[in-house]
Amino acid sequence: MxxxxxxxxxxxxxxxxxxxxxxxxxxxxxxxxxxxxxxxxxxxxxxxxxxxxxxxxxxxxxxxxxxxxxxxxxxxxxxxxxxxxEGDGTTAVRWERQAVIAALNGVMGDRLHHDGNPLCTHMGWYQRGLPLNTRALADTGSAPGKVLVLVHGLCMNDLQWRHDGHDHGEHLARELGYTPVYLRYNTGLHTSDNGAALSAALDALVAAWPVPVTEIAVVAHSMGGLVARSACHHAASAAAAGRAGKAEAANPVSAAAGTWLPLLRHLVFLGTPHHGAPLERAGQWVHVLLGSSAYSRPFARLARLRSAGITDLRYGHVLNADWEGRDRFRKEPDRRTPVPLPSRVACHAVAATLASRRSLAAETLVGDGLVPLNSALGVHDDPARTLVFARSRQAVFYGMGHLAMLGDAAVARQLVRWLAPPAPKT
CATH class of the missing domain: 1.10.287 (Helix Hairpins)
Structure with a gap:
């Protein structure tokens, strides 16, 4: 209690x-x-x-x-x-409560949102488990223009960036001078809905930051990468509409939407299922099998309890058009609209595999236990769907699981190398 x-x-x-x-x-x-x-x-x-x-x-x-x-x-x-x-955000009691709520929102967050349940998580910015206080940052002078945004994955929250005593946000703050801010959001909602909300939240963050923002870097884990890609798409679309004069005519407030995107310098994906995750597809097969018999068909309702966020992981949805007007529980082929990586942004992909370096077949099939290697690297059989990461912006870690990359020292060193400013020319 x-x-x-x-x-x-x-x-x-x-x-x-x-x-x-x-x-x-x-x-x-x-x-x-x-x-x-x-x-x-x-x-x-x-x-x-x-x-x-x-x-x-x-x-x-x-x-x-x-x-x-x-x-x-x-x-x-x-x-x-x-x-x-709720305390100072550092107690084990608070951590455990937030972990349970995050898991609940991941599994049925769309239902919690629809019902107005008090357990529903609302999107917001946090530091050390507490809501972000930009006024306090201004008073202490601890907010440079370099902002690091961390976006967690399915069934997780901002506190769980600390893994095995390590936090990538704190590490990059020490090494490169970023101010880390952590997103907390309802992972049971559609990734495209969260993407639109994240884009708006980033606009508000830039506007409220105590000093002019000079650079934004985003580090996103798992589903968080899909949400970040969706946010980039929403911001680019809003900016294009604004340039065409449509935003001003329809809604003057929306003319400023997407202003954060030109400030985005780096976008790092940690184990993001760009082309889906097999476990969600397994859930889809459970639904199909339960519905195959008159006696088991009523139990198919249980398979339909999984959230919109989870079903979006079947193929890696990032747009409303990927799911609107469709039965998300029905088995059907991948009909996503291809969405490339954002232009003029250095995009990096970290992929992990439980296999050893010598097991090429195993690394392809096993992946990090949740996300296949090719999905994390954006590789697809259809060239139009392949996300093109430069070779120097890909890193594969062997003998590593999906969550382990959050606390791994080698992954942390790779992040520093990617996000560090280029050496001055001599």
Whole structure:
């Protein structure tokens, strides 16, 4: 209980309500599957029963929703009487709570967002686990014009950039004089939605920075790389619309959108699934297999619980057009619109493989345990989809897993070499 905040109680109560409703639907679906084998008709909707049986299931869900409404109202009135201070961001209790919430948002963050659940994570800038305070940076004079943005991956948060006692943000601050700022966001939302929000957040960050920003570098891990690419696309599109005079005519505020992109000098991808991750495709097959039998079909609802962010990892979506108007749970071929790397930006790719250097076949098949090597390097069978990283801006690390690259000293040295300013000409 020491880890819970007042709003967590409302969030957990809402989840319990949704779980009860979902389980009742699964149970009703199994019930109707059995009745169907006897030739008995079901209700108006697929997987529903009729008559007294249908009334019982409807009553269960109706009473559950009434209980939820009462709990939400009662707990909301009690919240002001409980402390909401989350501490200094360094305690193990805070770290564990945030890790659980990050995982929950990764799995079902779109549902939390849609329901207004207090456990939903909202995008924001953080340092040392606390919201970024640009006024404090100005007062201490600790904000140079070099800004390092760190974007975490699926089911993670800003605190988890510290891995095995190492933080790439702190390391690059010491070595190269960057000020690191850490993005926290709901990884269960579509990557394109997060990309649009990140672009807007970067515009606001540049505007609020205590001194003129001279350089931005982005280091993104896993899904964070897709979000960063999407943000670049949104910024470039907004800038192009502004140049054409469309932004001013439609909305004067949007004319300033995308102003951060010309300041972006480096974009580093750490194990980003540019062309998808096999584990999401495995989840898709679970959905297909469960739906192949009348008895197991009701349980396919469970496979549909995975978030929009997770299903976007099937092929590596970065645009709204990649998913809009489509059933994201339906198995279909890759229909993404190719999106190249941003122009005039030094883009770097770090890929890892659990295999040894001598196992070429193994490194291709195994990857880092989550992301295949070619996907992390942007390589695709279709040349139009291949992301072109210069040879000098690719690094492959052997005997390393997906999370290990966050705390590896060799990866840290590579980041310093890439982001260091060029040596002056003599």
């Amino acid at each position: 020491a880890q819970l905040q007042a709003t967590d109680l409302r969030g957990v109560a809402r989840l319990a309500t949704q779980a009860t409703v979902s389980i009742s639907r699964v149970a009703e679906g199994v019930h109707q599957s059995v009745l169907g084998t006897m030739g008995l008709q079901g209700g108006e909707k697929p997987g529903s029963t009729r008559g007294l049986t249908g009334l019982v299931y409807q009553s269960i869900r109706g009473v559950t929703r009434l209980v939820d409404a009462g709990l939400q109202a009662g707990l909301s009135r009690l919240e002001p009487f409980f402390a909401t201070d």
